[in-house]
Amino acid sequence: MQPADPDLYPHARRWRDALPQYGHLIGNAWHEAGDVVGVAAPASGRPLAWLGRGTAADVDAAVAAAHAALAGEWGRTDAAGRGRILQAFARLVLAHEERLAWVEAHDTGKPISQARADIRAVARYFQFYGEAADKVHGEVIPYLNDYSVAVVREPLGVTAHITPWNYPAQMFGRTLAPALAMGNAAVLKPAEEACLVCLELGALALQAGFPAGALNIVTGLGEEAGAALTRHPGIAFISFTGSPEVGRLVQEAAAIHHIPVVLELGGKSPQLVFPDADLDAAAASVCGAITQNAGQTCSAGSRVLVARSIYAPFIERLAARFAALRIGVPGEDADLGPVINATQQRRVLDFIENAQRGGLPLLAQAPVPAGTGGFFVPPTVFGPVPSDDPLVCREVFGPVLAVQVFDDEDEAVALANGTEFGLVAGVWTRDGARQQRLARRIVSGQVFINCYGAGGGVELPFGGTKRSGHGREKGLAALDEVSTTKTVVHYYG
Numbered sequence: 001m002q003p004a005d006p007d008l009y010p011h012a013r014r015w016r017d018a019l020p021q022y023g024h025l026i027g028n029a030w031h032e033a034g035d036v037v038g039v040a041a042p043a044s045g046r047p048l049a050w051l052g053r054g055t056a057a058d059v060d061a062a063v064a065a066a067h068a069a070l071a072g073e074w075g076r077t078d079a080a081g082r083g084r085i086l087q088a089f090a091r092l093v094l095a096h097e098e099r100l101a102w103v104e105a106h107d108t109g110k111p112i113s114q115a116r117a118d119i120r121a122v123a124r125y126f127q128f129y130g131e132a133a134d135k136v137h138g139e140v141i142p143y144l145n146d147y148s149v150a151v152v153r154e155p156l157g158v159t160a161h162i163t164p165w166n167y168p169a170q171m172f173g174r175t176l177a178p179a180l181a182m183g184n185a186a187v188l189k190p191a192e193e194a195c196l197v198c199l200e201l202g203a204l205a206l207q208a209g210f211p212a213g214a215l216n217i218v219t220g221l222g223e224e225a226g227a228a229l230t231r232h233p234g235i236a237f238i239s240f241t242g243s244p245e246v247g248r249l250v251q252e253a254a255a256i257h258h259i260p261v262v263l264e265l266g267g268k269s270p271q272l273v274f275p276d277a278d279l280d281a282a283a284a285s286v287c288g289a290i291t292q293n294a295g296q297t298c299s300a301g302s303r304v305l306v307a308r309s310i311y312a313p314f315i316e317r318l319a320a321r322f323a324a325l326r327i328g329v330p331g332e333d334a335d336l337g338p339v340i341n342a343t344q345q346r347r348v349l350d351f352i353e354n355a356q357r358g359g360l361p362l363l364a365q366a367p368v369p370a371g372t373g374g375f376f377v378p379p380t381v382f383g384p385v386p387s388d389d390p391l392v393c394r395e396v397f398g399p400v401l402a403v404q405v406f407d408d409e410d411e412a413v414a415l416a417n418g419t420e421f422g423l424v425a426g427v428w429t430r431d432g433a434r435q436q437r438l439a440r441r442i443v444s445g446q447v448f449i450n451c452y453g454a455g456g457g458v459e460l461p462f463g464g465t466k467r468s469g470h471g472r473e474k475g476l477a478a479l480d481e482v483s484t485t486k487t488v489v490h491y492y493g
């Protein structure tokens with residue numbers, strides 16, 4: 001049941017047109033923003049809220065608050081204590097699941113069930129890393145006689161986190177939970193298109209007991225607040241999730257101060273369907289992997305590579321799945337909702353229209369609801385698509401699937417590895433030896449066999465190869481990225 005609107009945003013002020021307006025969250029206090037950015041609801045196109053338009057001065061204040069936290073109470077909180085706060089936060093998130101899910105659904109346009117799953121994922125991130133906080137042990141290295149050598153893990157300092165609009169809640173959990181578990185103090189700059197849930201989560205973090213300055217949020221435009229954060233001399237690390245183009249700018253900024261970055265960029269992730277596969281299961285998975293979140297998932301399965309001998313029966317199953325898709329506003333809880341805004345809608349429609357103009361065979365398309373004013377695009381399948389076509393080479397970031405055909409395993413691997421990206425892949429076959437071979441030969445951060453996880457669970461290390469980025473989030477691997485080792489050599493002879 002959808003909570004009444006006034007109850008959705010308890011930490012916002014009401015401003016122009018009585019819409020919620022948020023300031024920045026710095027040092028456990030709300031800082032009024034000098035200027036604002038408007039946010040629209042993707043399902044209706046109507047104004048939804050106002051966000052603070054952060055400046056370099058706001059970023060400065062947030063970084064200073066984070067440093068003060070490290071020098072103060074947060075820096076003195078031991079690992080078990082940090083873990084308790086993270087887990088308390090996870091419980092609070094679950095206690096507010098329904099409200100936060102509606103905030104996320106209105107802001108991103110996604111179906112309410114998906115938004116609920118996203119909020120549960122946030123809780124899971126904080127629970128997982130909260131439990132891990134006091135289990136990061138060092139090493140003892142045998143060295144020369146009369147020496148004892150310990151390698152200990154330490155936080156990096158103030159960490160910067162820049163996130164995209166497609167999963168504002170999940171990104172909050174994915175990037176912040178490991179950094180905070182390791183004892184860093186964080187500054188988050190979420191996406192200007194959708195991040196209301198991050199501000200409501202930030203408010204809950206205060207209730208969970210994070211000391212002042214451990215977690216700070218500055219909202220605003222990428223080229224303003226985002227750029228100021230990445231260039232700030234006070235930060236020790238950047239986690240960036242977003243487009244390859246901005247990822248390059250972020251890495252260049254990080255080079256100024258020689259700080260490490262984790263880049264989670266886009267993908268063109270393939271699923272490979274062999275003749276011995278369970279075609280019904282594969283078709284269901286392929287359809288879900290490109291329509292989840294209206295295709296706006298970095299690890300969306302945006303290509304399917306099909307063995308020629310089963311092309312017709314597989315496409316028949318896939319087209320039936322697409323034809324049955326339900327598209328709607330969040331409360332209708334359909335299979336997919338709109339894309340994020342008019343720009344993204346135009347971008348995806350351009351891909352579809354260009355493909356049609358270029359004569360690519362249209363294999364399936366589901367109709368979109370009329371008259372909502374929302375930014376809907378029709379889920380669409382084209383195939384066979386040549387390997388140099390934009391639908392194979394470029395990330396659409398919408399519900400558009402490209403089908404490719406292969407004759408043998410070598411060709412399948414060549415096609416799978418034939419883009420600039422390498423984030424996730426799926427392999428559908430019952431042949432155990434082929435499963436092993438392909439898991440090794442496919443160049444990507446994750447390979448799913450007879451399943452597809454779009455990034456998978458919180459436990460599973462996730463990240464890219466090639467143009468999809470570098471570094472790992474999720475799993476225990478994420479803790480290594482947000483910490484460093486110190487080798488302590490003790491001579492006692």
Ligand code: NAD
Pocket residue numbers: 162163164165166167189190191192220221222223225226227228230241242243244246247249250263264265266267297298299395397468469
């Ligand atoms: P984007 O790169 O435009 O924006 C991402 C974030 O970067 C936003 O917070 C934005 O404000 C900020 N930003 C923009 N310009 C900046 C600058 N000059 N300096 C610092 N920060 C800046 O990406 P988007 O359009 O918001 O998201 C879509 C892209 O993100 C897609 O390419 C998608 O594949 C990718 N993505 C990747 C993952 C992953 O885990 N690999 C997850 C989600 C999205």
